[in-house]
Amino acid sequence: MKNFFRLISSRDFLELYDRFAPLDAEIIPLAKGLGRILAADVTAPEPLPPFSRSTMDGFAVRARDTFGCSESEPALLNIAGEIVMGRSGADLTLAPGQAAIIWTGGELPVNADGVVMVEYTNQPDTGTVEIFRPVAPGENIIRAGEDFPPGATVLQKGQQLRPQDLGVLAGFGIIELQVARKPVAAIISTGDELAEPCRQPEPGKIRDINSTTLAALVEECGGIAVPLGIIGDDAGSMLAACRRALALPADMVLLSGGSSVGRRDFTLQTLEQLDGSEVLAHGVSIRPGKPTILAKTGNAALFGLPGHVGSAIVVFHLFVRPLLRKLGGAGLTSGLRLIRAVTAEQIPSTIGREDFVRVALEWGEDADSPPRAVPLYGKSGLLNPLVRADGLLIINRDTEGLDRGEPAEVMLFP
Amino acid sequence: MKNFFRLISSRDFLELYDRFAPLDAEIIPLAKGLGRILAADVTAPEPLPPFSRSTMDGFAVRARDTFGCSESEPALLNIAGEIVMGRSGADLTLAPGQAAIIWTGGELPVNADGVVMVEYTNQPDTGTVEIFRPVAPGENIIRAGEDFPPGATVLQKGQQLRPQDLGVLAGFGIIELQVARKPVAAIISTGDELAEPCRQPEPGKIRDINSTTLAALVEECGGIAVPLGIIGDDAGSMLAACRRALALPADMVLLSGGSSVGRRDFTLQTLEQLDGSEVLAHGVSIRPGKPTILAKTGNAALFGLPGHVGSAIVVFHLFVRPLLRKLGGAGLTSGLRLIRAVTAEQIPSTIGREDFVRVALEWGEDADSPPRAVPLYGKSGLLNPLVRADGLLIINRDTEGLDRGEPAEVMLFP
Incomplete structure (x- = not known):
């Protein structure tokens, strides 16, 4: 029997994460x-600060000794000493009528409760200072613990x-x-057609793109990526690779492979066969990314991601990222920035499905206007639009598409 | 004689970077x-791709063999074989009237130029396929090099x-x-009052905050931070520390110290004394950050940063970051995101000076409205506003301040 998808919404998908606990510290x-x-x-x-400090160069004073002074009637204070930087102010006590030379950051002497900036003073001799402006208690100082x-x-x-x-x-x-603790994500690419990037592929094979991309995505959002290489299209290898990943132990396993229907079913069956596993989702009403699978064993999450790297990236940002962040203690959000843009052309969609359209953003002359979002279409599987894209334009479930010039939200790539 | 500042604008400051060359690869x-x-x-x-590939599960065909077919009059083709995943399509050649089973990502057989999705086919027996919809040449495939x-x-x-x-x-x-190459930035904190964070400070001393903050700022924007520790307030130590930094060799030296006028002069004199050095700037018409110094020796930049960590952070984002990015090959921008906000209260400023006001951002219910920027005032030297701030609100040189509710740009902290 064919495994039909039971599509759930992206919101329902994220609600499944209630069942995963944040990692230890x-x-x-x-x-x-x-x-x-x-x-x-x-x-x-x-x-x-651990002690009351001056925020200015000047004279530490008992504020009341400066009350009422002015340019024409300066307060005359005796200089009791200098608080040399790095020395304790506790060694010097101000008697009434006394001041102390102090520098920015210096500890106030005992009984001082304000600092007069050097600009508002004059020293007629080394032992005396004239104060031209009164200070209030607490002025030009930061009190201990303030x-x-x-x-x-x-x-x-x-x-x-x-x-x-x-x-x-x-x-x-x-x-x-x-x-x-940083979540550990094991990465497994599946497909008989895949070759390691370091090798010249044999005829009919292509180099694995997903492992490199997914490892960098994991790293970029604070996880530890453990690429486990490429496995062929057989159930035994996939099951063994998943067990190896869980034994690391990995907090998350990211499986990605070709997009043929047969291979999807095969991933589903493997995830169902793992000890103590439970398949939480099989299919999401988004595009791209519909065939996404989520399973759970213990507190570990296993994702079956689409084989096309462009689709895998969308699913990563929408679903893998929030779970990595939740496991890592940051709360359940993608952490990606959403900005407001206007569509540069008409973008069709379908009711009942959220669309995530790769777009390049173009800012105009006017900094206050939102950027134009230019959809980067292209055949499924092309990489070119991917390297030119700035983010994903979101089209909600309840709309058939957006007209040219309509406002829309764009989730920026990190 | 007192070293008066010769203030330059932030734009003039950034133009000085023409004199620094990007680093080697x-x-x-x-x-x-x-x-x-x-x-x-x-x-x-x-x-x-290195070869023409199918983007669907289905049948590789010579497109012309499907022209004119329909549900009622399907094209009947002989199945010449299957392109097993990972095997070369070159091993199979389609004669007129032939088709081959193919999977998503598989290499097309010789002479095939289109793929019919499996949904539009029927296999009456293992050797025959009925095609219900015609395909155009190039349909459902990506050509080699496309x-x-x-x-x-x-x-x-x-x-x-x-x-x-x-x-x-x-x-x-x-x-x-x-x-x-990643730029190497040596970090030196100066001040007789400073203690290493790992130690209980002696009376009158406080723990060094700037080294940790600046090292993380350097790291955050892709540089390699080399904290060289704390040096006391003497010219000999500072000169020796700068020479040690340049011998690393560092591409940049970040000196930060107390904010007393005496200490600033002292940093300037040290930078002037270094072999082959040239002081490019001494004072910028910004607040905070006025006493910033920039010197150059060889292709290395030496910054004298304000002692207050809050001011040092502003100068880092405005000036150190763009130079780190330029040295690192990324072009002369801060790389920080600017967003539009509205002021939550009146913010005074002064003509002729750019102000950078720490703000917390508050988003309202309406996602389309810009956030409110709430200035986080507080005495100079307080750290509390710093940990609560989301970014810096910019007030241009030509304005005396902003009224409540006015639009303003906010440079977001990374």
């Missing part, structure tokens, strides 16, 4: 943290770490991070 | 190519390699890539 050094996903909130272990009091949430679980976030962690002396 | 394996910049055009070394003829430009010099680009290179058997 691991500890990594701060210097390796860029782009990783926090596995736990980070709270301030100590106040930041940036982050102890216990404050600094960064949140699920956040992807940016350079500035890592800097703040360094400021707290947090040199080890608890992040989600 | 290097050869890397295909598997390491993601995100790298091509150092030369890639042309097709052979036709792709995707890329030999010599066609596949990818261009300066392009950043994406997963699909790597896939196409694999398809051509191009397993070594000529890419621009």
